[in-house]
Amino acid sequence: MNAGRIRGWLLQLPKPHAVRVSGDGEPQTLKPGRSYAKLADTIAALAPDLIEALDKDGAVIRATRLEAEDAHRSDAATVPEGLKADPQALMLTHFANLVHRAYEHSTEIAFTKMVELVDKMNDRSEGIEQRLERAESRNRALLQDQVDAEFERAQDVANATGGGEGELGQQLVGSFLSGALNGKAVGAQPAPKGKG
Numbered sequence: 001m002n003a004g005r006i007r008g009w010l011l012q013l014p015k016p017h018a019v020r021v022s023g024d025g026e027p028q029t030l031k032p033g034r035s036y037a038k039l040a041d042t043i044a045a046l047a048p049d050l051i052e053a054l055d056k057d058g059a060v061i062r063a064t065r066l067e068a069e070d071a072h073r074s075d076a077a078t079v080p081e082g083l084k085a086d087p088q089a090l091m092l093t094h095f096a097n098l099v100h101r102a103y104e105h106s107t108e109i110a111f112t113k114m115v116e117l118v119d120k121m122n123d124r125s126e127g128i129e130q131r132l133e134r135a136e137s138r139n140r141a142l143l144q145d146q147v148d149a150e151f152e153r154a155q156d157v158a159n160a161t162g163g164g165e166g167e168l169g170q171q172l173v174g175s176f177l178s179g180a181l182n183g184k185a186v187g188a189q190p191a192p193k194g195k196g
Helices: 003-010 036-046 087-160 165-188
Strands: 018-022 028-030 050-054 060-065
Touching (some): 003 036, 003 050, 003 087, 018 036, 028 036, 036 087
Antiparallel strands (some): 018 028, 018 050, 050 060
C-alpha cells in the first residue's frame, strides 16, 4: 500500500486519535499531527503488516493489512484467450494497461496534493479567525478601560464639588436662576424708538 492510499484510509471518519502499526518488531503507536500526509509517509516507510486506527480510549476503530487485495494498485487486465495469439491485440492491451497505471498514479498524486492544499487553506483560515478573535477581545478590553476611566473621572468631579449629587444639582439650579434673573433685567430695559 502506498502513502496515498494509507492517507486516504487514515482520513476515513471517524478519524483516529492514534495509529498503531505492527510489523516484524514491536508494535508502535503514532499520534497524528496536523498533516496526515506526513503520517502516511512515516507509516509507509515503516512498512508494517497491520495498521490499526485507535480512538482516544485506545479501542480499535478499524484496521487493515497491507497485503490485502485492495491495499495495492489494481492488476493489469487479463487478456482473453482468443486474443492471446494476435500480437497486435496483445500490444494494444499492454498499452491500455500502461495508460491505466499512469492515470491511477496521477489520480492518487492529484488527490493527495488537493487534500494538502485544502488542509493548508483550513489552517490559514483558522489562523485568521484566531487573530480576529484576539483583536476583538483587545478592542472590547480597551473600550471597557475607557468606560471605566470616564466613570472614575466623573466620580472625581463629583467628589471635588463637595462630594454630593445634591450640591451639584443646587449649583446647576442656582446658575439657571441667576441666568434667568439677568435675562429679565436685560429684557426690562425699554427698546429705543426710532431707527432700529
